[in-house]
Amino acid sequence: MNIEVSKRLSHFQTGIFAALNEKKDALVKSGKKVYNLSVGTPDFPVAEHIQNALIDAAKDPDNFHYALKDLPEMLEAVKDYYKKRFGVEISTDEITSVNGSQEGIAHIGMALCNPEDVVLLPNPGYPVFEVGSFFGRAQSYYYDLKEENNFLPRFDEIPEEIAKKAKYIMVSYPYNPVCAIAPKSFYEELIAFAKKYNIIIVHDNAYSDIIYDGVYGGSFLEFEGAKELGVELFSLSKSFNLTGARVSFVVGNKKVIDAIKLLRSQYDFGMFIPIQKAAIAALTGPLDGVKAQCAKYQERRDVLCGGLRSIGWDIRDSQGTMFAWAKIPEGFSSSQEFCMELMEKTGVICTPGDAFGSMGEGYVRFALVLPVEVMREMIDVIDKSGILHSRS
Ligand SMILES: Cc1ncc(COP(=O)(O)O)c(C=O)c1O
Structure with a gap:
């Protein structure tokens, strides 16, 4: 039988996320260490x-x-x-x-x-x-x-x-x-x-x-x-x-x-x-755990945004949310191009800004979902890869 689904569904695209996932799976299979900062689901425990x-x-x-x-x-x-x-x-x-x-x-x-x-x-x-x-x-x-x-x-x-x-x-x-x-x-x-x-x-x-x-x-x-x-x-x-x-x-x-x-x-x-x-x-219930958690996110924000700045990537400090939003380094023609190359060279996965609309082009988003020690290690990997200055 020829099953035709709703034409309305053609409105939705899985494009970039499917491509990112495919690439991530290939990297993991090849034994490369992956730093997944693409998904905004907290890694902290439930009280x-x-x-x-x-x-x-x-x-x-x-x-x-x-x-x-x-x-x-x-x-x-x-x-x-x-x-x-x-x-x-x-x-x-x-x-x-x-x-x-x-x-x-x-x-x-x-x-x-x-x-x-x-x-x-x-x-x-x-x-x-x-x-x-x-x-x-x-x-x-x-x-x-x-x-x-x-x-x-x-x-x-x-x-x-x-x-x-x-x-x-x-x-x-x-x-x-x-x-x-x-x-x-x-x-x-x-x-x-x-x-x-x-x-x-x-x-x-x-x-x-x-x-x-x-x-x-x-x-x-x-x-x-x-x-x-x-x-x-x-x-x-x-x-x-x-x-x-x-x-x-x-x-x-x-x-x-x-x-x-x-x-x-x-x-x-x-x-x-x-x-x-x-x-x-x-x-x-008590809300002190919520406050303590915010302090931990802030520590991660400081390590990520400050760390990236220290290796020459001039990104803004997040003012809130569990993310950081960064302009892509000079010389890359699109957010997707940069994300793919970053993943290949460093195993770091972030979300290309154009996934959020045309005004997101030229940016990437990192989720603050890894402990600070791992983030520090990740920044070192990015620095050593030379990607930030590869096109400037
Ligand atoms: C801006 C914004 N709105 C809504 C949601 C979804 O929240 P919920 O888990 O309540 O569906 C998210 C989750 O990341 C979000 O970032």
Whole structure:
């Protein structure tokens, strides 16, 4: 039988990641040491009290039934956490769980958009942002994030006719991949812009606990008027190392939350109860481990960014996130060319910036997922390979 799958799938490409993986497998097979800094999954352990909550809950057979909805005590835990951590008052009907921010962002366009709508997306962009717009059958409009603007958008560069058609704008700080944070004035500007054009704000907040040099990492909902205009995706993946558990929340405007809940009720029977219990333990438990972990990420950031600078690669210090974003060395014609050569010569795997959109060309992203000793060794390997100065 000739099976034809949806033409819509041709929208998605696996290109560069498949090529990187193939090359990595070949290197490993050949016995070469590999330093894999391409994937943003934390290598730190999950706190014991969170593991125990999951294990205890998994011992009760009743907890294997369909959850159907968020446990009231989990919603209370999110509500209390927002008050304690960010000083933000929300009610439990302004919260819904999602199976990771990835899932929430992928589906938010379906909950909000009609075909004539425009979605404003950052370039470079975390890839699922575009998926949300595509699934919502909306038109994507990209606003540029440039290094000279500290990777913040220039709202005055968004044409008025686009702004008028925009249904929602995706924003995210601290931002993966560019590793920049946003000042308070940015959020005030964002809120004024969204208010003027009646645009919903969707703030992806995955890294408020991984922010460097003593800067405060907060919530979009702390700003006056935020809840009237939008929602925030609040992920437990990175703060609590729960990436595989798929637990995140959308918090904020009730109308948006209700739309997400209605949509989700059509394809999901609720989050596995032991994971809900683990989320409660994370949110109500001690947070000193989260702070200590941020300090460890900062040490890695210092070793990686400082180390690369010391061997002649002039890269910016990350301000937040578990990544570093670096301009490729002189003489290379593209991020992909540099990544492939770096991998061949040194075994170091990073992500080419163009995987995040056209404005990512000329950059690469490193994930801070190796211990400092291994990072130091890796920097030495890069230095000895001569790749940084091979084309200049
Ligand atoms: C900016 C950003 N948003 C969302 C996600 C996905 O988070 P989750 O694990 O909650 O799906 C990530 C994960 O790397 C991310 O970097």
